[in-house]
Amino acid sequence: MHGSNTFMQVFFKKWLLGLKHGGISSKNMSFLERKRAIKVSADIAMAFAKHGRTWSQALVTNLSKQEENKAMVNAIFEDVEYHKKKSSSSSPSYHDKPCYNTRSKKILRRSLQVCSMVRKRRHKKPSNGVGAKILARDLVKKRTNLLKKLVPGGDSMDDFSLLDETFDYIISLQAQVDLMHLLAKVLGVLNTKN
């Protein structure tokens, strides 16, 4: 299972809180309403457990834009002040880091180059290597932009922060999947008639 124990505990506890708040055990809910409550509460809980990360703040902001989510956000984040004081997150936050835009883009480009020698293209003579390098750089640019759309808050991140946030986001998503699997397993076991 992914994620540290504390993170998983906080995540799961807040998720259950959200599920309770969403009233999902009520028989009056439609299938889709219940599904939505399950998913939204899982997302808010995940963001809460990773409080301080750029992606988690962006996720909560995005979810809070929808009126029907606001109450659940408030319910789960009610003790956010307490959480801030207790915060002993070992993972550094990159909020206060300056923008590395130009330099990190250059480094990404360089890491693609077949030749280790970096030459400035002063000559107009075409060579096979140059075309490939341009394509590779454009490809990285294109895919970086795709990644920015997948990670919450990605659009405003520099390349280095984007990769760092992506790493943390994926770890958190894996944990979310693990927890949902776990609950599904428990419910599945309880549902079988003897």
Place this chain on the structure above:
Amino acid sequence: MSSRRTRITEEEMNELISKLQNLLPESRRRNTSRASAAKVLKETCNYIKSLHREVDGLSDRLSELINTMDNDSAQAEIIRGLLRS
């Protein structure tokens, strides 16, 4: 935003890309040498999309499981207890 710039070395960048590569499902199956940044970015995007799909599918399943619980059963009582404070 601060105008002060800190150097991010190529090594740090490559380390991050490597770290990301190790997260990807494909890299767990074999001991892969370092892939290009372009490849890692592509696989990372695909992996995030698949994780999103998995969460969506599990939300469906959980909704179904909770729906099909027999309301009067002991099982339902346990779940209701779990969801109370």
